[in-house]
Amino acid sequence: MPKKDERLLRVGVLGCGPIAQAAHFESCTKARNAELYAICDVADDLRDRMAATHAPRRSFADYDAMLADPDLEAVIIATSDAFHVAAARRALEAGKHVLCEKPLATGIEEAESLRGAAGGLVLQVGHMKRYDAGLQAAKAFIDGGPAGGMGEMVALKAWYCDSTHRYPMTDAVQPLMVASAQARKPAGNPKADLDRYYMLAHGSHLVDTARYFAGELVAVDARLSKRGGMHCWFVDVEFASGVLGHLDLTVAVRMDWHEGFQIYGAGGSVLGKTYNPWYYKTSEVDIFHESDGATRRVLGADGHFYRRQVEGFAQTVLTGQGTGGADLEDGIASVRAMVAIAQSARSGQPVRLADVSGSL
Numbered sequence: 335m336p337k338k339d340e341r342l343l344r345v346g347v348l349g350c351g352p353i354a355q356a357a358h359f360e361s362c363t364k365a366r367n368a369e370l371y372a373i374c375d376v377a378d379d380l381r382d383r384m385a386a387t388h389a390p391r392r393s394f395a396d397y398d399a400m401l402a403d404p405d406l407e408a409v410i411i412a413t414s415d416a417f418h419v420a421a422a423r424r425a426l427e428a429g430k431h432v433l434c435e436k437p438l439a440t441g442i443e444e445a446e447s448l449r450g451a452a453g454g455l456v457l458q459v460g461h462m463k464r465y466d467a468g469l470q471a472a473k474a475f476i477d478g479g480p481a482g483g484m485g486e487m488v489a490l491k492a493w494y495c496d497s498t499h500r501y502p503m504t505d506a507v508q509p510l511m512v513a514s515a516q517a518r519k520p521a522g523n524p525k526a527d528l529d530r531y532y533m534l535a536h537g538s539h540l541v542d543t544a545r546y547f548a549g550e551l552v553a554v555d556a557r558l559s560k561r562g563g564m565h566c567w568f569v570d571v572e573f574a575s576g577v578l579g580h581l582d583l584t585v586a587v588r589m590d591w592h593e594g595f596q597i598y599g600a601g602g603s604v605l606g607k608t609y610n611p612w613y614y615k616t617s618e619v620d621i622f623h624e625s626d627g628a629t630r631r632v633l634g635a636d637g638h639f640y641r642r643q644v645e646g647f648a649q650t651v652l653t654g655q656g657t658g659g660a661d662l663e664d665g666i667a668s669v670r671a672m673v674a675i676a677q678s679a680r681s682g683q684p685v686r687l688a689d690v691s692g693s694l
């Protein structure tokens with residue numbers, strides 16, 4: 335068992351579904367500065383089994399009852415996308431800090447409705463790739479610092495290509511998932527509209543990675559090809575900084591998981607290869623420094639992005655120190671970018687992010 339700090343943030347996880355089972359329960363248990371204080375799910379069979387396995391101090395069928403617990407300090411929202419905003423708002427109203435799974439919302443106005451709700455509380459969005467030590471090293475190079483950095487960024491390409499072989503891969507490494515017929519799901523089948531489903535599930539990661547490195551997106555020009563059973567978005571993007579950008583979201587490529595980025599700057603370049611997250615392997619990020627002609631790569635032995643995310647979130651709550659996580663504005667901007675990409679792909683026209691509204 336990893337060593338724990340004296341002061342532990344008391345976290346409750348809303349939802350005992352796959353992401354909680356694969357990531358959040360273990361992350362809270364292992365985090366040096368947090369504990370799995372409570373779990374909550376309407377599905378009795380699932381909740382009881384998870385309580386027996388992960389031994390939280392409290393177990394709740396009712397979300398409001400969990401929020402009413404005065405010892406609970408923070409909530410991880412691990413429910414379907416459609417429930418995120420309402421659950422986040424209720425937690426904030428109850429005075430609890432929030433780490434909300436991505437995407438923050440399925441629509442722009444819904445996401446923006448959380449502005450003003452946080453008060454002095456922390457609201458972080460679960461873009462856990464920001465806690466990949468490889469991406470963090472790239473970000474540090476981009477941001478410069480005493481040792482010098484990349485200097486002016488010129489261009490960024492990023493790609494997120496799910497693999498047709500992902501389930502054999504993830505089944506091999508994830509715990510056996512427990513399902514329940516009583517689980518609460520939004521009405522309708524979320525996979526009925528695959529354009530929407532893939533954008534929310536996967537596009538949210540891609541867009542956040544691009545923004546993490548290159549800042550605000552101002553316009554997108556997207557094409558979507560649906561051939562050979564694949565969904566392939568190629569998106570020319572414009573950043574506020576003037577950086578030239580291109581994003582590729584493909585679900586699913588006929589090969590191994592294929593995710594990464596390349597960035598060109600005046601003082602060096604970055605080439606990144608990211609693995610399927612469930613391998614907990616830090617991205618291989620080669621950072622070439624023009625100043626001394628050398629390439630550096632951080633090992634990142636600890637590749638547990640989900641636990642590192644909980645530790646970052648808890649640190650922000652407990653000390654007020656930012657840890658580079660995605661905040662409310664990042665969550666809103668990701669939703670806005672996804673809506674813009676979807677609208678651009680439909681219309682065949684470039685779309686400025688400031689002009690879009692509505693939902694995916």
Ligand SMILES: NC(=O)c1ccc[n+]([C@@H]2O[C@H](COP(=O)([O-])OP(=O)(O)OC[C@H]3O[C@@H](n4cnc5c(N)ncnc54)[C@H](O)[C@@H]3O)[C@@H](O)[C@H]2O)c1
Nearest residue numbers: 349350351352353375376397412413414415435436517518
């Ligand atoms: N960051 C990542 O890498 C990653 C990976 C997978 C999924 N996710 C995200 O995680 C979220 C959850 O995914 P999932 O597949 O685990 O969802 P899920 O819908 O399968 O499970 C959610 C659980 O929450 C429970 N629940 C919902 N509303 C509730 C309420 N009001 N009170 C009590 N219980 C409630 C349901 O009964 C269900 O058991 C999604 O938003 C998804 O996008 C993120």
